Amino acid sequence: MSGHSKWSTIKRKKEKTDGQKAKIFTKIGREMTVAVREGGPDPDNNSKLRDLIAKAKANNVPNDNIDRIIKKAAGGEDKNNYENIIYEGYGPNGVAVIVEALTDNRNRTASDVRHYFDKFGGNLGTTGCVSFMFNPKGVIVIEGEDLDEDKVMEDCLEAGADDFEFSDGCAQIVTAPSDFSAVRDALSEKGYTFTTAQVEQVPETYTTLTDEDSKLKMSRLLECLEDNDDVQEVWHNLENVDEL
Template sequence: MSGHSKWSTIKRKKEKTDGARAKIFTKIGREISVAVREGGGDPATNSKLRDCIAKAKANNVPNDNIDRVIKKAVSDGDKNDYENIVYEGYGAGGIAFIVDTLTDNRNRTAGDIRHYFDKFGGNLGQTGCVSFMFTQKGVLIVEESAFSEDKIMEDCFDAGADDFSIDEDGVVEITTEPNDLGKVRESLEEKGYAFASSEVAYIPTTTTVIDDEETRTKLNRLIEMLEDNDDVQDFWHNWENPDEDEEE
């Protein structure tokens, strides 16, 4: 994930191949399964499931796929044994990474993540080694809004959001407390907003620029490996990477 520009990363994901989109569908399917196991299959009474469904729709997962995953998770019951594990470490150049996983085999996942960091000039650390450099926030992205800045500000604060910003392309980024994400999203949806992304993210308090080309290559390779791993649900770093803006 991009430390400084959430939208650039979301846009890059949206433009990926069908194979990459299938991986995203699989990862979100795991999140839905876990949410059903923890709170049942009715989104009206399971706020975590509502959040997962919103995330799935923002990533263009077909409704039939969503319904199928929910029904399977309900019928399987306790067979769904995915475990959420968060890893922290440093990539090349001392860039801080937080990696969120859902796995049915913690030994396999830990081995894979450690291998990626070691192979590309970094090292996996202990819990807490980099999390102090990030703030957890709910993040909502509106790709296109027909509303004025004054209207957006009024609606965001009326919904209980913490803050919002609008970039030069008109993309609106709204931040909330993590537990308020669903409430704020639903309030804004009722006001006519549509979201390109809705999720809890780790926002770096400061970002780091890397000028050395070899180090940048290692960081990009680490990011590619994390994106390609089925057990990795999401990840965040504090690298201010101008290449992402150039892709836009």
């Protein structure tokens, strides 16, 4: 099982501050609120909510917080009407970027996102301008010094994974989006805990930045997008992201 070896190079490895963690909790909570409204509060009957609970746990969101968000959404206490919007564009030197937003004010969010792209050497494009370069894939990452590569691979194959890679005590499992929940649940039942577990936009090809100015602009663009309350996810095809 091979062929998907870029995950560790396109994820930013910087340690998150308490403030950034709190922002992640808030963003996941917003997603969960929408999922409860659309499919109900029971994760057994709401696969989207079940996926988000797993995502929340992978990001160390406390169980009490998860329960409180679900109850609040089920009770109709959150009156905000959120809308899913996807923006596509290019960063410095043609780095492809997809921005997934969940907003209660599309004009504000569009203005913010466009401003970030313009300010840091990129440009916001039209729908479809870069998404054809990406494929949705379920990505599950398990880390641990005591992981046995052969055992993990056997368990992943048994669970129905499409791809498996092991390096430096880190196992990366890739699935078809339609198989993601089943594979994650099967591995969870086997006792595994996840560093990350979600459906991601994985690029087919990658772009490398070589000059320091472009790296700085790309870093600032990603920081501004990730810091925006309305932005849920940012996907890109920058290969040397750890150099930012």
